[in-house]
Amino acid sequence: xxxxxxxxxxxxxxVGVALVTTLFTKPHKKRKLPPxxxxxxxxxxLTKSMFELEPILRRLSSKYGPIFTILQGPRTHIYxxxxxxxxxxxxxxxxxxxDRPPASEATGKLTSNQRTISHAGYxxxxxxxxxxxxxxxxxxSKVKTFAQGREWVLKMLIEEVRRHADxxxxxxxxxxxxxxxxxxxxxxxxxxxxxxxTVKKIKDVQQSxxxxxxxxxxxxxxxxxxxxxxxxxxxxxxEIRRDQEKLLLPLIRARKDKNKNHQDDNTFLFSYVxxxxxxxxxxxEGRKFTEGEIVSLCSEFLSAGTDTTSTSLQWIMANLVKNxxxxxxxxxxxxxxxxxxxxxxxxxxxxxMPYLKAVIMEGxxxxxxxxxxxxxxVSEEVTFEGYVIPKDATINxxxxxxxxxxxxxxxxxxxxxxxxxxxxxxxxxxxSREIKMMPFGVGRRxxxxxNLAMLHLEYFVANLVKVFEWKTVDGEEVDLTETDGFTTMxxxxxxxxxxxxxx
Numbered sequence: 001x002x003x004x005x006x007x008x009x010x011x012x013x014x015v016g017v018a019l020v021t022t023l024f025t026k027p028h029k030k031r032k033l034p035p036x037x038x039x040x041x042x043x044x045x046l047t048k049s050m051f052e053l054e055p056i057l058r059r060l061s062s063k064y065g066p067i068f069t070i071l072q073g074p075r076t077h078i079y080x081x082x083x084x085x086x087x088x089x090x091x092x093x094x095x096x097x098x099d100r101p102p103a104s105e106a107t108g109k110l111t112s113n114q115r116t117i118s119h120a121g122y123x124x125x126x127x128x129x130x131x132x133x134x135x136x137x138x139x140x141s142k143v144k145t146f147a148q149g150r151e152w153v154l155k156m157l158i159e160e161v162r163r164h165a166d167x168x169x170x171x172x173x174x175x176x177x178x179x180x181x182x183x184x185x186x187x188x189x190x191x192x193x194x195x196x197x198t199v200k201k202i203k204d205v206q207q208s209x210x211x212x213x214x215x216x217x218x219x220x221x222x223x224x225x226x227x228x229x230x231x232x233x234x235x236x237x238x239e240i241r242r243d244q245e246k247l248l249l250p251l252i253r254a255r256k257d258k259n260k261n262h263q264d265d266n267t268f269l270f271s272y273v274x275x276x277x278x279x280x281x282x283x284x285e286g287r288k289f290t291e292g293e294i295v296s297l298c299s300e301f302l303s304a305g306t307d308t309t310s311t312s313l314q315w316i317m318a319n320l321v322k323n324x325x326x327x328x329x330x331x332x333x334x335x336x337x338x339x340x341x342x343x344x345x346x347x348x349x350x351x352x353m354p355y356l357k358a359v360i361m362e363g364x365x366x367x368x369x370x371x372x373x374x375x376x377x378v379s380e381e382v383t384f385e386g387y388v389i390p391k392d393a394t395i396n397x398x399x400x401x402x403x404x405x406x407x408x409x410x411x412x413x414x415x416x417x418x419x420x421x422x423x424x425x426x427x428x429x430x431x432s433r434e435i436k437m438m439p440f441g442v443g444r445r446x447x448x449x450x451n452l453a454m455l456h457l458e459y460f461v462a463n464l465v466k467v468f469e470w471k472t473v474d475g476e477e478v479d480l481t482e483t484d485g486f487t488t489m490x491x492x493x494x495x496x497x498x499x500x501x502x503x
Contacts, residue, residue: 308487378393
């Protein structure tokens with residue numbers, strides 16, 4: 001019997017156990033949950049990604065309303081598809097809707113038992129981790145110190161694109177974008193430029209972990225059964241985690257040694273690892289992070305800032321290829337601000353480019369990095385819109401639908417940056433006043449790297465358009481069909497005819 005058959009049989013047994021559990025128990029008795037199908041629990045639901053299930057969720061929203069429930073055995077999943085309800089939950093009742101559900105065993109191992117910003121429960125540890133990142137690394141004054149890293153990565157990316165463009169052949173850019181962002185995040189994490197071989201090794205391990213974790217997350221409610229049936233795969237994940245530690249621990253220890261003598265080193269660059277070395281954990285008698293916990297936090301930093309930004313960058317460039325008129329308007333703005341003779345667009349020039357910002361915003365609206373946020377949970381049972389949200393439920397939001405809502409957006413399928421200029425849509429991307437789009441989440445769990453991501457997107461888009469002209473490949477069209485991965489990617493990666501602009 002092959003491994004696929006074993007997995008399918010095992011999943012069928014799991015489904016059978018869950019069905020029995022559901023039929024002979026009465027969960028949430030006397031509590032009025034949001035409406036939804038009485039039981040939606042089958043093999044198809046388990047084995048598909050959230051992206052593949054999105055059409056089903058959309059149909060359920062159309063049938064049951066903007067807030068609905070899906071029961072999966074003992075687990076309760078609540079989805080919110082309406083932007084105003086999302087605002088009421090994440091902003092109006094933010095202190096209640098900001099917790100996280102329990103992690104699967106696999107996720108627990110990768111996050112040091114939920115000791116990362118994205119997975120920590122809403123409480124003192126989460127506040128400490130987020131405050132440290134925001135004040136020590138993502139504060140505007142600290143972000144400026146990494147400008148040399150951004151310029152280094154930009155030059156590397158331009159050289160790579162130019163090398164392919166000079167061949168005269170169409171260029172696939174997705175891998176180059178991802179590699180550039182990963183190098184930049186490594187630089188911010190460890191305060192040094194790593195050689196290509198080391199970058200590749202760390203990147204390969206990081207991608208392996210991301211590729212293998214989803215199946216365990218989807219089977220969270222079978223945690224005890226999974227420990228038995230999927231022990232081999234869990235062991236494989238653990239082994240990859242060990243490989244990750246072998247690569248990152250020497251870098252972390254090097255920062256420890258450098259910190260002891262940095263007062264006499266004028267070249268010292270304060271990094272994310274440096275910010276974590278002396279942090280004392282709350283309610284643990286002043287204990288500091290273990291090396292394994294620092295590995296988890298660095299891994300989170302790399303994952304959160306690499307694929308999301310590189311994927312968004314590819315979507316934006318794809319729309320500029322597909323819409324040459326918009327690309328030319330952007331070029332005209334860039335040349336007005338920096339002049340035709342400038343080699344690159346500097347970071348200080350970006351604030352004078354409203355059309356560039358509009359292009360980035362439209363790209364994020366049209367193609368958010370993910371169609372869902374990380375699952376939320378309530379810290380206590382709460383009544384919301386007349387329904388009970390139980391403490392053990394997971395809550396998620398159909399954020400892609402919000403950015404395409406015809407009640408909010410005129411011609412939502414069109415790529416039209418002008419909607420974000422003066423006289424157009426007034427959009428607060430943080431969602432603090434109202435939610436029209438939420439590519440970075442909203443409320444207390446909003447992505448802490450929002451401003452950094454916007455800087456990176458503006459900086460790299462401006463320079464890629466300044467240096468090169470991007471055109472469709474003869475006889476081909478840019479395909480904007482989406483597919484699922486760690487982020488929402490292009491099903492057919494962007495291929496473009498790229499030529500250097502005349503200076």
